[in-house]
Amino acid sequence: MEGIAIMTSGGDAAGMNPAVKCAVDYSRKKGLKPFLIRNGLRGMIDGDISEATREDVSGIMHRGGTVLRSSRSQRFFEYDYRKQAYDNLQKLGINKLIVIGGDGSFNALNQFYSDFGVPFAGIPATIDNDIPGTDYCLGVDTALNMIRQSVDSIRDTATSFSRAFVIETMGRHCGYLAMVSALSSGAEICLVPEVEYDLEKIGERLRSDLNDGRDYIIAMVAEGTNMAEYLTRWIKINLNMDARLTVLGHVQRGGSPTVRDRIMAYKFAVEAVDALLDGETNKIMIFRDGDFGRLAIDKVTDSKVELNQQIIKLAEHLSH
Numbered sequence: 001m002e003g004i005a006i007m008t009s010g011g012d013a014a015g016m017n018p019a020v021k022c023a024v025d026y027s028r029k030k031g032l033k034p035f036l037i038r039n040g041l042r043g044m045i046d047g048d049i050s051e052a053t054r055e056d057v058s059g060i061m062h063r064g065g066t067v068l069r070s071s072r073s074q075r076f077f078e079y080d081y082r083k084q085a086y087d088n089l090q091k092l093g094i095n096k097l098i099v100i101g102g103d104g105s106f107n108a109l110n111q112f113y114s115d116f117g118v119p120f121a122g123i124p125a126t127i128d129n130d131i132p133g134t135d136y137c138l139g140v141d142t143a144l145n146m147i148r149q150s151v152d153s154i155r156d157t158a159t160s161f162s163r164a165f166v167i168e169t170m171g172r173h174c175g176y177l178a179m180v181s182a183l184s185s186g187a188e189i190c191l192v193p194e195v196e197y198d199l200e201k202i203g204e205r206l207r208s209d210l211n212d213g214r215d216y217i218i219a220m221v222a223e224g225t226n227m228a229e230y231l232t233r234w235i236k237i238n239l240n241m242d243a244r245l246t247v248l249g250h251v252q253r254g255g256s257p258t259v260r261d262r263i264m265a266y267k268f269a270v271e272a273v274d275a276l277l278d279g280e281t282n283k284i285m286i287f288r289d290g291d292f293g294r295l296a297i298d299k300v301t302d303s304k305v306e307l308n309q310q311i312i313k314l315a316e317h318l319s320h
């Protein structure tokens with residue numbers, strides 16, 4: 001029986017556990033022998049690999065994070081450690097890999113494929129939604145719901161005071177979480193790296209709203225702009241308003257996967273196993289314009305992610 005190993009790597013994201021469960025169950029159904037690599041790339045180097053049991057993947061669907069655990073490994077950049085990882089796979093008869101992770105993990109596995117020719121299928125999983133070629137990455141819906149819940153709570157206190165609340169979201173260089181959250185929470189300001197912003201115009205607009213009776217402000221700021229602290233000070237000085245900053249941080253990465261993330265996880269996992277059985281060697285599973293598909297890794301690594309134009313159209317007025 002051919003061995004297939006499943007791992008999670010990079011920043012954890014809700015939906016990783018359902019993807020692991022489905023990848024194990026479906027690959028077994030298809031006549032493969034599923035293995036689990038624990039602790040991501042670090043575990044692959046250290047041989048933290050075992051055949052998947054039914055117990056390993058039972059009762060994990062509803063759990064956030066990744067039960068396989070994850071890592072960001074400096075050693076994987078070095079050939080000698082990758083060779084050690086390859087030897088570990090060889091010993092167990094593993095000749096296919098499924099990696100559930102972000103762009104960094106896909107680069108890692110592509111390097112590993114160039115070194116040793118072990119075919120892999122990538123399942124996009126990162127709250128940042130920053131993988132080119134796919135409209136959706138596992139974990140995004142859960143993160144958006146975690147943010148919504150936090151912003152709703154902040155709004156409760158905001159409505160009790162005449163204050164501005166600046167809320168910073170994660171996302172690295174991608175403004176998706178901030179922009180969608182600005183829409184879903186009815187924010188007055190949204191700053192993301194992809195859209196030019198004009199503080200002068202924002203000031204004019206909000207001063208007029210405040211004169212008309214507005215008494216609090218919610219501002220969503222993507223971490224990639226590095227503007228959250230500055231904007232908080234700017235509001236105090238320019239709008240003459242008390243302002244508070246909340247950096248949401250890792251709260252956004254936690255939480256039980258939403259229904260959307262569970263179902264998407266299943267579909268991505270089936271696609272990944274099928275891709276490998278079809279003889280694909282280094283493809284990333286994608287969801288684009290409502291359909292699932294497979295994209296060559298270089299199409300992913302050589303492009304830059306672009307923010308969805310429809311979302312920009314709906315939210316860009318919050319940047320000026």
Ligand SMILES: Nc1ncnc2c1ncn2[C@@H]1O[C@H](COP(=O)(O)OP(=O)(O)O)[C@@H](O)[C@H]1O
Pocket residue numbers: 009010011041071072073074075076077078101102103104105106107108109111126
């Ligand atoms: N070019 C590369 N060569 C080898 N390993 C890499 C390469 N790029 C990334 N990696 C490995 O992949 C890991 C996961 O990538 P990272 O960017 O941290 O998370 P994510 O997969 O969520 O984007 C890195 O910590 C590193 O170990």
Ligand SMILES: O=P(O)(O)OC[C@H]1O[C@](O)(COP(=O)(O)O)[C@@H](O)[C@@H]1O
Pocket residue numbers: 010011012102103104125126127128170171172253
């Ligand atoms: O958890 P860490 O290592 O502090 O990294 C924080 C970063 O990880 C993320 O939560 C997820 O990013 P990745 O999916 O690329 O790992 C980013 O939004 C954030 O900037």
Ligand SMILES: [Mg+2]
Pocket residue numbers: 010102103104126128
């Ligand atoms: Mg990443």
